[in-house]
Amino acid sequence: MRGEFQQYMAARRQQVExxxxxxTAGLDAPSRLVEAMRYSLLAGGKRLRPIxxxxxxxxxxxxxxxxxxxxxxxxxxxxxxxxHDDLPCMDDDDLRRGRPTCHKVYGEAMAVxxxxxxxxxxFALMAEQAAVPxxxxxxxxxxxxxxxxxxxxxxxxxxxxxxxxxxxxQADEPQLRRIHSLKTGALFRAAVRxxxxxxxxGEEDLDRLGRYATHFGLAFQIWDDVxxxxxxxxxxxxxxxxxxxxxxxxYVTLHGVEGARERAYQAVRLAxxxxxxxxxxxxxxxxxxxxxxxxxx
Amino acid sequence: MRGEFQQYMAARRQQVExxxxxxTAGLDAPSRLVEAMRYSLLAGGKRLRPIxxxxxxxxxxxxxxxxxxxxxxxxxxxxxxxxHDDLPCMDDDDLRRGRPTCHKVYGEAMAVxxxxxxxxxxFALMAEQAAVPxxxxxxxxxxxxxxxxxxxxxxxxxxxxxxxxxxxxQADEPQLRRIHSLKTGALFRAAVRxxxxxxxxGEEDLDRLGRYATHFGLAFQIWDDVxxxxxxxxxxxxxxxxxxxxxxxxYVTLHGVEGARERAYQAVRLAxxxxxxxxxxxxxxxxxxxxxxxxxx
Numbered sequence: 001m002r003g004e005f006q007q008y009m010a011a012r013r014q015q016v017e018x019x020x021x022x023x024t025a026g027l028d029a030p031s032r033l034v035e036a037m038r039y040s041l042l043a044g045g046k047r048l049r050p051i052x053x054x055x056x057x058x059x060x061x062x063x064x065x066x067x068x069x070x071x072x073x074x075x076x077x078x079x080x081x082x083x084h085d086d087l088p089c090m091d092d093d094d095l096r097r098g099r100p101t102c103h104k105v106y107g108e109a110m111a112v113x114x115x116x117x118x119x120x121x122x123f124a125l126m127a128e129q130a131a132v133p134x135x136x137x138x139x140x141x142x143x144x145x146x147x148x149x150x151x152x153x154x155x156x157x158x159x160x161x162x163x164x165x166x167x168x169x170q171a172d173e174p175q176l177r178r179i180h181s182l183k184t185g186a187l188f189r190a191a192v193r194x195x196x197x198x199x200x201x202g203e204e205d206l207d208r209l210g211r212y213a214t215h216f217g218l219a220f221q222i223w224d225d226v227x228x229x230x231x232x233x234x235x236x237x238x239x240x241x242x243x244x245x246x247x248x249x250x251y252v253t254l255h256g257v258e259g260a261r262e263r264a265y266q267a268v269r270l271a272x273x274x275x276x277x278x279x280x281x282x283x284x285x286x287x288x289x290x291x292x293x294x295x296x297x
Numbered sequence: 298m299r300g301e302f303q304q305y306m307a308a309r310r311q312q313v314e315x316x317x318x319x320x321t322a323g324l325d326a327p328s329r330l331v332e333a334m335r336y337s338l339l340a341g342g343k344r345l346r347p348i349x350x351x352x353x354x355x356x357x358x359x360x361x362x363x364x365x366x367x368x369x370x371x372x373x374x375x376x377x378x379x380x381h382d383d384l385p386c387m388d389d390d391d392l393r394r395g396r397p398t399c400h401k402v403y404g405e406a407m408a409v410x411x412x413x414x415x416x417x418x419x420f421a422l423m424a425e426q427a428a429v430p431x432x433x434x435x436x437x438x439x440x441x442x443x444x445x446x447x448x449x450x451x452x453x454x455x456x457x458x459x460x461x462x463x464x465x466x467q468a469d470e471p472q473l474r475r476i477h478s479l480k481t482g483a484l485f486r487a488a489v490r491x492x493x494x495x496x497x498x499g500e501e502d503l504d505r506l507g508r509y510a511t512h513f514g515l516a517f518q519i520w521d522d523v524x525x526x527x528x529x530x531x532x533x534x535x536x537x538x539x540x541x542x543x544x545x546x547x548y549v550t551l552h553g554v555e556g557a558r559e560r561a562y563q564a565v566r567l568a569x570x571x572x573x574x575x576x577x578x579x580x581x582x583x584x585x586x587x588x589x590x591x592x593x594x
Binding site: 145 | 324325326327329330331334377381384386387404405406407409410412413414416417418420421423424425427434435437438439441442444445446448449450451454455457458459461462
């Protein structure tokens with residue numbers, strides 16, 4: 001099963017990378033802008049969000065190609081958020097995925113604009129998604145609404161605002177959970193739910209996918225906090241101990257490494273429970289959730 | 298006619314302001330973020346882009362309420378672009394519409410995020426646009442594609458990149474025209490064409506509306522350059538002579554004030570020609586084009 005999952009991930013990652021390349025290579029735009037967009041977009045990464053969309057859509061009979069525009073829209077939004085979060089006026093990070101951040105290479109103005117362009121391009125892809133015959137405009141519109149709400153003021157952007165507001169102060173567990181539910185959880189929820197929406201899943205299944213994604217996102221975030229303390233900078237591609245230096249609350253400062261790990265495992269268990277009604281067909285989403293607390297980067 | 302037009306504009310502006318207020322007042326998001334978004338969004342302004350969308354849609358039998366989400370999406374994108382363009386790493390402006398710019402009031406991080414949130418919210422509105430019975434998902438998707446392409450790397454964002462690249466160097470007329478066609482023209486074209494698309498106009502009429510908007514945008518930009526030299530800072534809300542200090546090419550540096558004025562009038566004449574087939578029904582778009590070279594701010 002493990003080998004099968006790794007093959008699945010490698011294949012989907014390759015499809016996503018090829019599509020991201022295709023969706024940006026032909027842009028009729030200033031070459032330095034396109035270069036900056038692609039520098040960050042094609043910098044590797046696990047492509048978790050697009051693969052979650054694909055895997056969820058496969059549960060309801062679609063194939064990767066049917067949801068590729070929406071899947072890549074998610075990755076563009078994730079990438080733009082990293083570019084803007086790394087800016088000197090925000091988290092002021094020099095390294096991302098082991099390479100200099102976008103503004104370090106292209107300058108601040110270009111980094112702001114490359115982020116803006118990726119965010120905008122994501123919604124151009126959502127419009128393309130409507131042209132896929134097995135999807136159609138009505139489902140594409142609903143998925144676009146889901147994405148916009150998850151990515152905007154009521155979701156990811158709002159989460160980043162709250163995160164900045166808590167810097168240097170100690171958030172408690174409910175506050176920390178709320179910040180992460182918005183900053184990283186909302187996009188995971190949108191990723192999984194969009195797969196279902198594009199495939200025409202029923203409301204009950206969409207609710208189930210949403211709860212799965214909420215637990216998934218929580219496990220992911222807790223594990224990130226653990227890796228910040230225990231991780232290998234060469235693997236994570238960012239400085240270890242960064243959260244502590246920023247005097248930020250994390251699941252590790254609240255519960256210790258072992259307590260945080262236990263909470264991550266518990267979140268994965270809750271995620272897996274939501275998949276039970278899908279039976280064997282849910283094996284990819286199951287393996288994805290398990291892989292979150294298995295990773296070293 | 299002039300009185301009738303002014304009444305029309307005042308009524309539409311009021312409808313747009315009320316909708317912008319409604320679309321942002323209830324956001325479930327950090328209050329300071331919503332405040333920063335609304336500070337820039339509700340700062341007055343002519344609301345030209347949304348009114349162009351409304352006027353174009355009225356030509357084909359729709360009413361303002363039918364296209365209000367799309368019209369307000371345009372204004373949100375226009376506003377986000379002003380917030381980001383004003384940032385220290387871009388044009389570094391302290392004043393906009395006679396008030397301190399967003400980052401001067403809320404700080405740079407919040408200004409970046411307020412812009413991101415407005416851009417994202419614009420596409421949430423495009424999804425809402427699909428729910429309007431007289432529009433429907435297929436037309437809303439096409440309008441959203443038009444908006445995304447006009448606003449992104451191939452349009453407005455690309456234009457800002459080119460504009461920054463030419464700072465301190467003297468662009469010639471074709472280069473200047475290209476910059477402005479992207480930086481401001483693309484969104485005007487999208488505004489007018491979206492009105493037609495949402496109302497189900499035929500391809501020939503959409504092409505005509507696109508050409509009208511191209512001439513409109515050119516006249517608008519030339520007149521801005523004229524106002525930068527001859528304008529009253531108290532009315533324009535920004536420093537006079539700013540372009541010259543930045544050593545930027547403008548239509549005035551290329552052709553002098555009188556030569557620039559003559560080119561603006563010529564662009565308006567070309568815009569009006571495109572409206573001839575619409576007869577009397579085109580009166581609002583006609584008056585809008587004429588008003589561009591009549592304004593003092």
